[in-house]
Every structure is written in structure tokens, then in C-alpha cells.
């Protein structure tokens with residue numbers, strides 16, 4: 356049984372960047388764990404921590420995630436330091452994931468950058484052999500620093516991804532409802548175009564061993 360640990364800065368990040376891939380891995384028998392580093396409390400939409408956690412659990416069910424782990428760091432203030440790295444270290448020791456997925460280090464959101472640095476630190480010395488950074492969303496600058504090498508055909512799971520995004524009702528409304536869905540759908544179509552798939556998600560490979568293939 357292969358295991359995946361997705362590490363996101365905020366409760367609603369992972370389905371936007373890699374929801375189709377996570378749903379595909381889960382459907383193929385992987386155990387998927389999702390660590391959310393901040394509570395998302397300072398978000399511009401004034402909703403409670405509990406509501407965002409409830410939404411995260413609902414989304415986990417839609418994507419087929421086995422367990423969501425909530426840390427409670429302050430949104431917008433996420434720091435890479437020894438304290439948080441040793442907390443995530445303990446989780447990695449417990450789960451022993453084969454694959455880690457997080458944000459891209461050149462993402463313009465400071466929390467996303469920190470989450471990717473934390474992931475790189477905890478995967479040191481081969482503790483996690485496969486390390487992927489998800490695609491930053493094009494509405495933020497710096498997307499051109501993203502160099503995708505690993506493309507996942509999500510044609511079978513695009514609807515699951517879009518429904519997961521809709522289930523985050525607070526964020527779905529904040530980003531314009533079906534307008535957001537239209538943009539995410541177009542992004543997946545565009546990445547799919549590169550590979551001859553109808554829909555794709557893609558990742559920058561930080562490193563990858565041969566166990567996923569051989």
C-alpha cells in the first residue's frame with residue numbers, strides 16, 4: 356500500500372492545485388493524508404475555524420482522503436523553523452509516506468512558500484523519496500517559475516475535483532462561484548493539451564525514485 360502526504364498551507368489549497376491527482380491516487384488504492392498547516396482564520400471571508408474544518412472534512416470525503424490533520428498556525432504568518440519542522444517530522448515518521456505533495460517554492464503567497472520549505476526539510480535524507488510541487492494558480496504572479504515535468508491525466512477525476520472546490524462554499528463564493536470553476540476547468544484543459552489528455556494536473560518534480568514505476 357503506497358501512502359501520500361499532501362501538505363498545504365490553508366484548508367482550501369490542495370483541491371485547487373492537485374485535487375484531481377489526489378482523487379486519482381485514492382481511487383487507485385493509495386492512502387492519502389492531508390496536513391493543513393494553518394487554521395485559515397485570518398481569511399478575508401469571516402467564517403469560523405470550525406466551518407473551514409468541516410468543509411475540509413467534507414472535501415476529504417469527496418476526494419477519498421483517508422485522514423485530514425489540522426495544525427493551528429496563524430494564516431499569513433506561517434514560518435519555517437525548527438519547531439514546526441520537528442512537528443511535521445513526527446507526522447512523517449508515523450505515516451511514512453511514499454510521496455509528498457506541497458506548494459511550489461516560487462508561489463507568491465508567503466504561506467505557500469513556507470509550506471514548500473517545510474516539506475523539503477522533512478523529506479531530507481530519503482525519508483520521503485518522491486517530492487512534488489503543485490502548480491501555482493495563474494491569478495498570482497510568479498507562475499512562470501513553475502516548470503512542470505510530471506503530468507497526471509485527470510480526465511476521470513476532473514468532476515470530483517470541481518465538486519470538491521464547490522464544497523468549500525466559503526472559498527467558492529469568495530472566488531466568484533462558477534467563474535472559479537470555469538478557470539480551474541480551463542487550466543486543467545490547457546495542461547491536458549500539452550499531453551494529449553482531455554484534462555491534466557501537473558507538478559514540478561523535486562525528486563522521484565523508481566518505486567512508483569518499477
Ligand SMILES: [Zn+2]
Pocket residue numbers: 364365367368464467
Ligand atoms: Zn492557500
